[in-house]
Amino acid sequence: MRRGLSLLGHSIAIMALTLLTQLGGLAWAVALVFARGTLRRLVLFLAGYAVLWIGASFAAPQFGRVALPCFSSAEAALSFRSPLYCPLNRHYVVPELAAVTVDLAEHMDRVFPGTKTQALDAGFPFITGFPLLPHLSHDDGRKLDLAFYYRDEGGYAPGQTPSPIGYFAFEGAGADCPKVWPALRWDLVRAQSWWRDLDLDAPRQAEALRWLARDPRVEKVFVEPPLAEQLGVWGPKIRFQGCRAARHDDHLHFQIAP
Template identity: 60%
Template sequence: MQSILYCALNRHYVTPELSTVLQDMARDMAAAHPDTVTQVLDAGFPFWNGMPLLPHLSHNDGEKADIAFFYENENGYLRGQTRSPIGYFAFQNGPTSCPKRWPSLRWDMAWLQGVWPNWSLDDRRMATALRLLKNDPRVDKVFVEPHLAQRYGVTGGKVRFQGCRAARHDDHIHMQL
């Protein structure tokens, strides 16, 4: 988990199959890029099957998890680091076709963006992570903003846009069985 906070709030529960998928991904990432740390953000809530893990619209069955982005600065890969303390809300702005409307979970939090370090995505690790998820037959869907899917050459198939009313996925990768 990216933060002990996710464990303390019981937001880290997954099914045994998803646990295996996440462990396999972490192993494959480290094999492709030695010393890589793959971090999970939100996963599932253990008490009521079918109860969404707010503010998510899903994460209600232990078969979904959010994976932190991989970052670098001028000195290289930032092992186990995220731009925000919780891994969310440090957005990678790009073109979108979503109109501004209410209700929506597509928060931009423009006021907060200047607080985060000015780190770049680690393109090699991001591309590898998205390809691993796209090619894993156990994974059913991967949500990431279209401009990032295009940037990393993983458009189509199980890599999808989550829609204009759901939370943005340009600060993390959502994957589900």
């Protein structure tokens, strides 16, 4: 009985780590086979995951994905909002998308010197069709989420977002959606009081949206229509993701054509 339960527990751990990081489940399975005892397994898991993580950064380009910069300096125009994205392997895109992202960050820094463009969830290093949950569409390296730009009382707040991971602080500019099921459209009403009080930096946000909508490599950009309207941005590439997908008045999503 105990053995059965522990096997079930390990199976759940392998599945959860695979869904969260793509490679973590493999590291857990290796630790399970080659080490005895919780501490030894944990050490082997961490060591194995570190090896796989480093190996992925070298191997992924052979499979058409590259890592967005994880170790950028404080002054860099492009970085990840949270130190969690890279260790979890959620920072891979196709080279064309990496180029668009770097170009956007450089453009923003040129137009508004000192601007930091911050990436959120991108994609896993391997296997087209392997979704990066909870995003159903981030499965081919051609999609990337970006944090909004914010300001506090002192003006533009580089590197800051109301929530520590850059998601889920809604601007209250969501489309009027009926409650449908199943839907990934979360309002997270209670969480809104947890976040830092920052205002959207409208000029920067509008400029980034306009640049993305203009760039011929970009296929579409998801942002809630009321927010796009507030920012005075429109165009055929600025789209509404629909009422069944996550809200986009806390971050933006863009993608390049296949």
